Amino acid sequence: MVQAEKAEKQGSRAGxxxxxxxxxxxxAERVFAEAGFGGATMQAIADRCGLPKANLHYYFxxxxxxxxRVVERIFHVWLEAADSFESSATPEVALRRYITRKMELSRTxxxxxxxxxxxxxHGAPIIQDFLETTLRDWTESRARVIRRxxxxxxxxxxxxxxxxxxIWATTQHYADFAHQIxxxxxxxxxxxxxxxxxxxxxxxxxxxxxLEGKA
Amino acid sequence: MVQAEKAEKQGSRAGxxxxxxxxxxxxAERVFAEAGFGGATMQAIADRCGLPKANLHYYFxxxxxxxxRVVERIFHVWLEAADSFESSATPEVALRRYITRKMELSRTxxxxxxxxxxxxxHGAPIIQDFLETTLRDWTESRARVIRRxxxxxxxxxxxxxxxxxxIWATTQHYADFAHQIxxxxxxxxxxxxxxxxxxxxxxxxxxxxxLEGKA
DNA sequence: GTCTATAGATTGATAGAC
DNA sequence: GTCTATCAATCTATAGAC
Numbered sequence: 001m002v003q004a005e006k007a008e009k010q011g012s013r014a015g016x017x018x019x020x021x022x023x024x025x026x027x028a029e030r031v032f033a034e035a036g037f038g039g040a041t042m043q044a045i046a047d048r049c050g051l052p053k054a055n056l057h058y059y060f061x062x063x064x065x066x067x068x069r070v071v072e073r074i075f076h077v078w079l080e081a082a083d084s085f086e087s088s089a090t091p092e093v094a095l096r097r098y099i100t101r102k103m104e105l106s107r108t109x110x111x112x113x114x115x116x117x118x119x120x121x122h123g124a125p126i127i128q129d130f131l132e133t134t135l136r137d138w139t140e141s142r143a144r145v146i147r148r149x150x151x152x153x154x155x156x157x158x159x160x161x162x163x164x165x166x167i168w169a170t171t172q173h174y175a176d177f178a179h180q181i182x183x184x185x186x187x188x189x190x191x192x193x194x195x196x197x198x199x200x201x202x203x204x205x206x207x208x209x210x211l212e213g214k215a
Numbered sequence: 216m217v218q219a220e221k222a223e224k225q226g227s228r229a230g231x232x233x234x235x236x237x238x239x240x241x242x243a244e245r246v247f248a249e250a251g252f253g254g255a256t257m258q259a260i261a262d263r264c265g266l267p268k269a270n271l272h273y274y275f276x277x278x279x280x281x282x283x284r285v286v287e288r289i290f291h292v293w294l295e296a297a298d299s300f301e302s303s304a305t306p307e308v309a310l311r312r313y314i315t316r317k318m319e320l321s322r323t324x325x326x327x328x329x330x331x332x333x334x335x336x337h338g339a340p341i342i343q344d345f346l347e348t349t350l351r352d353w354t355e356s357r358a359r360v361i362r363r364x365x366x367x368x369x370x371x372x373x374x375x376x377x378x379x380x381x382i383w384a385t386t387q388h389y390a391d392f393a394h395q396i397x398x399x400x401x402x403x404x405x406x407x408x409x410x411x412x413x414x415x416x417x418x419x420x421x422x423x424x425x426l427e428g429k430a
Numbered sequence: 431g432t433c434t435a436t437a438g439a440t441t442g443a444t445a446g447a448c
Numbered sequence: 449g450t451c452t453a454t455c456a457a458t459c460t461a462t463a464g465a466c
């Protein structure tokens with residue numbers, strides 16, 4: 001049973017529209033990830049969620065509006081992943097939690113990550129406002145935390161931006177370049193390989209900024 | 216003067232066709248990088264290199280064939296960047312040279328990097344054969360070198376694949392996500408910032424695998 | 431709210447004069 | 449080799465019956 005039908009069964013209660021919209025966004029996320037914005041067609045999205053093409057235009061005014069909802073969703077999931085920066089006691093725990101969470105999200109939200117990468121690579125024509133407001137604020141706030149760690153002597157002096165870019169790049173690579181990794185690996189990564197890759201990424205970055213062994 | 220005209224001036228000598236093809240590939244690289252394969256149009260490529268659209272089909276039978284030439288080019292540039300693995304005396308020098316070279320290429324070949332990322336993200340429909348042959352052989356050959364370093368005790372024990380993915384991800388991030396970085400930076404990175412980012416990436420990775428300070 | 435049918439615009443590719 | 453003109457296919461978006 002396709003997702004749209006699952007959502008339809010719950011049609012009697014209040015959240016029916018939200019369920020159907022979510023089914024459409026799920027389908028759109030996959031299609032946009034696999035074909036890019038330009039290569040994706042409303043027909044392909046409609047087919048994937050089992051709805052006539054015209055219904056998509058009933059729920060979302062345009063292809064672009066549907067696309068924006070997809071990009072917004074992964075963006076907010078990532079923002080929440082960094083709560084560890086506030087809630088963790090030490091830099092070691094905070095960074096290890098953040099990297100581990102981002103690796104998990106690369107595994108579970110592969111398609112959303114790809115859509116985001118696509119959008120940014122093409123100059124962020126749809127979500128530039130997010131980059132300039134929410135993402136910039138978020139980044140500077142985390143950079144301040146890292147600078148406090150450096151001032152306290154627990155982290156070696158580095159520009160926090162290069163460190164954050166390294167964490168984003170490395171973790172998201174496992175989603176965005178999953179196809180290349182799986183080709184080289186001759187198959188999908190096993191649970192053990194995901195754990196090992198996560199441990200290695202944590203170990204290299206933490207040791208690289210002078211943290212490993214202190215935790 | 217557009218690139219196609221520059222190439223045309225040299226029309227009397229033997230390499231005229233090659234010059235024109237290169238001008239077309241240069242234009243195509245930019246357009247594919249900015250719009251993706253699906254979003255790119257032959258018209259946009261023709262406009263960028265100042266040729267009528269029909270001429271592109273004279274030199275390249277199809278949009279897909281032109282695209283493949285673009286992807287092949289960046290791929291071979293990257294392969295050459297790793298000669299340092301054979302020609303360098305120590306792991307420190309080899310890895311530092313490789314990372315530095317990859318960072319330079321992210322700055323000078325931004326568009327090629329984006330086209331490659333796009334292609335892989337969409338499942339490598341056009342260049343899957345490269346992934347399975349050339350890239351796999353290249354990767355395993357470098358992995359063997361890294362394992363020798365580990366056996367010799369100069370590098371901490373890590374699966375070489377996770378290390379290579381980290382280097383690829385981090386360096387290519389500066390090309391693929393250049394727009395995001397420049398938005399957060401409120402402008403393009405300066406020469407000093409590129410140097411600093413490169414040094415920081417080298418330092419974290421080398422220290423992370425137990426090399427920093429030995430060099 | 432859902433569907434069929436189609437309008438209106440754009441695209442990759444080609445034909446044929448020069 | 450180069451150009452203009454155009455075909456055939458495909459796409460987004462909408463109109464209108466139910």
